Amino acid sequence: MAQAPEPTTSEEDFSLLKLENQLCFPLYAASRQLTKAYQPYLRELDPDLTYPQYLVLLLLWEHQEMTVKELGENLLLDSGTLTPLLKRMEQKQWVSRRRDPRDERSVIIGLLPAGEVLQKPACSIPKGLLAHLEISTKELATLRRLLDHVIKKLT
Amino acid sequence: MAQAPEPTTSEEDFSLLKLENQLCFPLYAASRQLTKAYQPYLRELDPDLTYPQYLVLLLLWEHQEMTVKELGENLLLDSGTLTPLLKRMEQKQWVSRRRDPRDERSVIIGLLPAGEVLQKPACSIPKGLLAHLEISTKELATLRRLLDHVIKKLT
DNA sequence: ATAAATTTAATTTTACACAATTAAACATTA
DNA sequence: TAATGTTTAATTGTGTAAAATTAAATTTAT
Numbered sequence: 200m201a202q203a204p205e206p207t208t209s210e211e212d213f214s215l216l217k218l219e220n221q222l223c224f225p226l227y228a229a230s231r232q233l234t235k236a237y238q239p240y241l242r243e244l245d246p247d248l249t250y251p252q253y254l255v256l257l258l259l260w261e262h263q264e265m266t267v268k269e270l271g272e273n274l275l276l277d278s279g280t281l282t283p284l285l286k287r288m289e290q291k292q293w294v295s296r297r298r299d300p301r302d303e304r305s306v307i308i309g310l311l312p313a314g315e316v317l318q319k320p321a322c323s324i325p326k327g328l329l330a331h332l333e334i335s336t337k338e339l340a341t342l343r344r345l346l347d348h349v350i351k352k353l354t
Numbered sequence: 355m356a357q358a359p360e361p362t363t364s365e366e367d368f369s370l371l372k373l374e375n376q377l378c379f380p381l382y383a384a385s386r387q388l389t390k391a392y393q394p395y396l397r398e399l400d401p402d403l404t405y406p407q408y409l410v411l412l413l414l415w416e417h418q419e420m421t422v423k424e425l426g427e428n429l430l431l432d433s434g435t436l437t438p439l440l441k442r443m444e445q446k447q448w449v450s451r452r453r454d455p456r457d458e459r460s461v462i463i464g465l466l467p468a469g470e471v472l473q474k475p476a477c478s479i480p481k482g483l484l485a486h487l488e489i490s491t492k493e494l495a496t497l498r499r500l501l502d503h504v505i506k507k508l509t
Numbered sequence: 510a511t512a513a514a515t516t517t518a519a520t521t522t523t524a525c526a527c528a529a530t531t532a533a534a535c536a537t538t539a
Numbered sequence: 540t541a542a543t544g545t546t547t548a549a550t551t552g553t554g555t556a557a558a559a560t561t562a563a564a565t566t567t568a569t
Contacts, residue, residue: 212477215481216477222388223392226385228505229501229505232505233381233504249553257379260368267518277556279518279521280557282520302565303563304517304518305517318368322370325370325376332508345500346384346497349388350387353387386556393557404523404524405525432526434526434527434551437549438525439525459534460548
């Protein structure tokens with residue numbers, strides 16, 4: 200008797216720890232792969248343009264100028280990430296950086312002509328990428344809705 | 355005449371360039387937010403444990419040992435990322451690194467006792483995180499399916 | 510107005526992430 | 540087996556990412 204392989208009465212559920220059962224991993228991997236897929240398109244605009252820099256441009260194309268804080272709120276990035284990134288964009292003459300005269304603590308990032316002219320050639324990027332994904336409009340909307348939900352719950 | 359505001363006959367479609375209309379940004383933001391949400395849980399296991407290191411442990415808890423190449427294939431990370439990460443994990447005595455005697459080019463990463471004992475306390479992490487998300491099982495499955503599709507198309 | 514608390518951007522530190530290159534080891538083929 | 544080509548991990552260089560700290564400016568309360 201008692202030769203049964205002892206099922207460890209309080210057996211831990213390790214199955215939730217398998218990579219395939221995680222949500223975070225596919226999110227993490229899909230994000231990196233999609234960012235990587237952007238690269239050749241961004242390189243065409245400028246060999247130095249990175250994806251996070253492109254996100255800054257997307258915002259500035261809409262608003263012309265924003266504070267570092269506003270950029271961070273929109274992109275969910277902090278100044279420790281944005282400051283060096285914006286300094287590189289300043290060197291490329293894509294943006295200007297200056298203190299807000301009404302509040303010397305804030306730095307206003309402004310869109311410069313060299314950054315502005317990148318907008319038109321960037322127009323073809325979204326369509327090009329969507330073609331890679333081979334995803335229906337409906338599923339795309341579902342995906343975006345679910346991702347927005349995740350962001351909302353975690354922010 | 356010709357005082358009309360010249361509607362630029364070939365008006366570019368800038369609306370696709372708005373941040374809110376992008377797929378990549380929510381993916382990018384959701385990934386970072388979810389990784390950030392993992393932090394307090396991982397800190398409880400060990401203050402030095404990072405999310406990518408946790409992913410390596412998830413694989414080693416399943417397979418005990420894998421080559422760097424196999425880890426990279428599973429995580430979609432290259433050796434330039436994994437090598438320094440694995441060296442840090444080696445210093446923590448979580449994993450061992452040794453050449454494959456049958457193929458001296460390959461480095462085999464093995465799970466050490468100090469890495470193994472982290473598995474049991476890690477079991478509660480997935481449930482804790484899912485609670486944050488407030489997402490139904492069905493929607494979670496949909497999200498994972500769509501993310502897997504994205505990964506598949508881009509890899 | 511002045512001290513204290515708060516806000517904000519910058520700085521510092523650590524850790525990914527990946528393209529490009531290098532170098533070593535292995536495999537193939539003549 | 541010797542030359543060639545391939546595979547693989549490591550290295551190098553650049554660019555995020557984010558927590559923690561610092562410092563300056565502003566606001567608030569006295």
